[in-house]
Amino acid sequence: MSTVHPSWPDLLTWLSRHGMDVSAENLPVEARSSYGSAGYGLFAHHSIEPGTQLFSVPATALLNSLTLAPHYPRAVPKLTCVQAVSLHLLLHRPKNCSGCPEPLFGPYISVLPQDFDSHPLTWLWKDEKSHSLALESQLISALPSQVQCKLRKSFIRFETDWKRVQCYLERNPTLLRGRQAKINAIDSMEEDYLWAWLNVNTRCVYHRLTKSPSDPDNMTLCPILDFANHSPRPPYTIPKPIQAELRDTAPSSKKTFGENFVLLSPSTTITPSDTELFLKYGAHSNSTLFTEYGFMTDLSVGGRAGGEAELDGIIAALFNSRGSLGSWMKEILVVEGYWGDWTIHSDPNPAHPSYRLITTLRLYHLFSLPSDTIPPNAEERLEDWRNTTFGKQDIISKDNEALWRSTLMDICKNMIQEAQVGIMSIGKIGLGVMSTLPEWADSAKSFVEMLWKEEYDVCSLVIESLEKNEQF
Numbered sequence: 001m002s003t004v005h006p007s008w009p010d011l012l013t014w015l016s017r018h019g020m021d022v023s024a025e026n027l028p029v030e031a032r033s034s035y036g037s038a039g040y041g042l043f044a045h046h047s048i049e050p051g052t053q054l055f056s057v058p059a060t061a062l063l064n065s066l067t068l069a070p071h072y073p074r075a076v077p078k079l080t081c082v083q084a085v086s087l088h089l090l091l092h093r094p095k096n097c098s099g100c101p102e103p104l105f106g107p108y109i110s111v112l113p114q115d116f117d118s119h120p121l122t123w124l125w126k127d128e129k130s131h132s133l134a135l136e137s138q139l140i141s142a143l144p145s146q147v148q149c150k151l152r153k154s155f156i157r158f159e160t161d162w163k164r165v166q167c168y169l170e171r172n173p174t175l176l177r178g179r180q181a182k183i184n185a186i187d188s189m190e191e192d193y194l195w196a197w198l199n200v201n202t203r204c205v206y207h208r209l210t211k212s213p214s215d216p217d218n219m220t221l222c223p224i225l226d227f228a229n230h231s232p233r234p235p236y237t238i239p240k241p242i243q244a245e246l247r248d249t250a251p252s253s254k255k256t257f258g259e260n261f262v263l264l265s266p267s268t269t270i271t272p273s274d275t276e277l278f279l280k281y282g283a284h285s286n287s288t289l290f291t292e293y294g295f296m297t298d299l300s301v302g303g304r305a306g307g308e309a310e311l312d313g314i315i316a317a318l319f320n321s322r323g324s325l326g327s328w329m330k331e332i333l334v335v336e337g338y339w340g341d342w343t344i345h346s347d348p349n350p351a352h353p354s355y356r357l358i359t360t361l362r363l364y365h366l367f368s369l370p371s372d373t374i375p376p377n378a379e380e381r382l383e384d385w386r387n388t389t390f391g392k393q394d395i396i397s398k399d400n401e402a403l404w405r406s407t408l409m410d411i412c413k414n415m416i417q418e419a420q421v422g423i424m425s426i427g428k429i430g431l432g433v434m435s436t437l438p439e440w441a442d443s444a445k446s447f448v449e450m451l452w453k454e455e456y457d458v459c460s461l462v463i464e465s466l467e468k469n470e471q472f
């Protein structure tokens, strides 16, 4: 039986003070506990017609760089939206269950998750800090290396933001007034900053606040909306496009905080009472959902494959092992926009490498192995490769095709072996580290297993395609 979030009534009282209509007929949703490890979700409390406005959260109740700017000393250079919002959350992290007394956004901050213990970035942070045999360290070592690589990239983003926020706090020590943490104790605030940063990274949504539509600062935390869980399949709720987006402008006046955030119900289906409403967070692979949001979807449910495996570390290592020639080829791939983001996919059929990966492996085999020095006619030879990228010729040569396909076959075979070992070792996670494991440990272990199984399945299917000589 799902239960309503205990602080939901306080949140509504606060939102109505911002001028929001929170009457039951104009707010047909509420935050209730969801299934499994998904925490809370957004549920219909009565049947909802297609394309209905679910709510309109006032711009003043959105937590973003515009609404925070009047309350903070200016920063040069400017803090990014992620840094500004996570700084605010850091300074106001509730210390007990009685909620957050902060006058501006307190009732909203009170409904945020109290911890991110089950998020893999927290495991990595704990692992980096203690290098212990704790559950978290075991989980990190049990992850496929490609997923570890991805997680480390988001850890670097976290550390960069934390360094910037630390500098800002050192320059503006009055922000710490009344707190136990004095300026020389800023270091000790890192764990709270991780909590703040993960709130921003798992809950922020795109919202047009600046002139350029692609500005990464076009984002906000939005109360109520951020209770919506992700689903890979429709029906989805849909954010209503705002005027600034339709007219391609920044918010109309510097004095305003942008526009309200409006969410619409799924456009083609009636949402029955008591059903959960979802958002689509993006067309993300499971490894991205896991490293960024701390969960993943079960690909075996719903009859659709959609599996993906990333090969970045493996392919980068191939180029690194080829000395000056490898560095030269890497430079070309960087300049031409093909470096990184190399993936294989189980669907659509036949299972296949991405075009970026094919193009990269073709270049890797342009010069026969084990050569690792740049040949005198390198530029000339590159012409054939360039022609394939411009679509002037389909392939470099039959030999080149056979070579890259064979390299991909070897990579997939190695990954399958690693996956078999990885799957076998999951049973040992948590043994001997503590008498009772935290309640999130089982779902964490099943995510690690699903990540390995996805790699295993995608690699097996790509091998099958290569064996059948499928053309990609």
Ligand SMILES: C[S@@+](CC[C@H](N)C(=O)[O-])C[C@H]1O[C@@H](n2cnc3c(N)ncnc32)[C@H](O)[C@@H]1O
Pocket (backbone or CB within 6 Å): 037, 038, 039, 040, 041, 113, 202, 203, 226, 227, 228, 229, 230, 231, 292, 293, 294, 295, 296, 297
């Ligand atoms: C925007 S919040 C959604 C609300 C959140 N469930 C809560 O309790 O506040 C995003 C987080 O919800 C969880 N989540 C979202 N979709 C999920 C899903 N399909 N399965 C499991 N967890 C999910 C993940 O922890 C994710 O980081």
